[in-house]
Amino acid sequence: MKKILAFVLFSSLAYSQEAPRYLFDELYFADPSIHIFNNTIYIYPSHDIETEVKDPTNGGHYNMKDYHVLSMKNIQQEKAEDLGIVLKLEDIPWAEKQLWAPDVTEKDGKYYLYFPAKDKEGNFKLGVAISNKPEGLFKAEKNPIKGSYSIDPAVFKDGKNYYVYFGGLDGGQLQKYRNNKPFGPGTQPENNENALSPKMALLSKNMLEFAEEPKDILILDENGTPLKSGDHDRRFFEGVWMHKYNNTYYLSYSTGDTHKLVYAISNTPYGPFIYQGEILTPVVGWTTHHSIVEIDKKWYLFYHDSQPSGGKNYLRSLKMRELFYDENGRIKTMEGKD
Ligand code: FUB
Numbered sequence: 501m502k503k504i505l506a507f508v509l510f511s512s513l514a515y516s517q518e519a520p521r522y523l524f525d526e527l528y529f530a531d532p533s534i535h536i537f538n539n540t541i542y543i544y545p546s547h548d549i550e551t552e553v554k555d556p557t558n559g560g561h562y563n564m565k566d567y568h569v570l571s572m573k574n575i576q577q578e579k580a581e582d583l584g585i586v587l588k589l590e591d592i593p594w595a596e597k598q599l600w601a602p603d604v605t606e607k608d609g610k611y612y613l614y615f616p617a618k619d620k621e622g623n624f625k626l627g628v629a630i631s632n633k634p635e636g637l638f639k640a641e642k643n644p645i646k647g648s649y650s651i652d653p654a655v656f657k658d659g660k661n662y663y664v665y666f667g668g669l670d671g672g673q674l675q676k677y678r679n680n681k682p683f684g685p686g687t688q689p690e691n692n693e694n695a696l697s698p699k700m701a702l703l704s705k706n707m708l709e710f711a712e713e714p715k716d717i718l719i720l721d722e723n724g725t726p727l728k729s730g731d732h733d734r735r736f737f738e739g740v741w742m743h744k745y746n747n748t749y750y751l752s753y754s755t756g757d758t759h760k761l762v763y764a765i766s767n768t769p770y771g772p773f774i775y776q777g778e779i780l781t782p783v784v785g786w787t788t789h790h791s792i793v794e795i796d797k798k799w800y801l802f803y804h805d806s807q808p809s810g811g812k813n814y815l816r817s818l819k820m821r822e823l824f825y826d827e828n829g830r831i832k833t834m835e836g837k838d
Pocket of ligand 1: 530531546562600601651652668738739787788789
């Protein structure tokens, strides 16, 4: 009897941990990048706002103008605390609009906020802003990172190396480049050609530049064939994130127009990566964007959806839930509409 009771109690606890929850109700935030600094959980999101811009093709309705930082003392804290605005569009000398998905990393006691924004010519570039504290304020560099383009920078520290992963299709402009150079036609490859890859580069010692030419990250199917451009269920679209679990590198990303979060694995941070499967089925809303982090020996998925705004794609709310691996390191698929 005792055993049965213990099992029932354990199952209900396990279930409640799995259930997703919203992290903040007063403002719309999206694209959460999570990091633990000084025993505190910090959330670095985009800040969604109402806008007059109607531009679903180019994503102009994601018209964000500042960044906030949120924090949680621990994972049990029901709601995150908003620590306020830490960087404004008007304080970034080179940027004109659209402060999209950011990320932050720490090196030698300094905190580096990486973010995409459109410059005055309408091209997305990646910028850096620096602070002495994880909660900001952050001060932007005068110019974007030399040679940068597209969106969604995610920084991953591996040993002493810091790598930035980036890229996003359509509104994110990745299709306008090939081999790190502007590509005249600005189109994606044909359906039967290899899909465009997310990019990655080692960061320089001062964290302000690429230390190498950005490289393509190859994502292969189970037969070792690169995913094709027409494979919308599996090919990379945007919102890349990297984490390491049991010495394996997990590259996860959004499939964009099929609205899934999926992942691929490799033995190196440069890949090639082998496609594995879905992490999250489509959420309410067009975009899906996430980070995966270990906190107190458990793994969590942080993401967003548009349920609280009644399905407005550009007004998104932060969510989180526990994430589970099976004994072979495969991530258990979760329901986005939960
Ligand atoms: O938040 C604006 C854009 O929407 C992000 O950069 C993409 O990843 C998508 O979530």
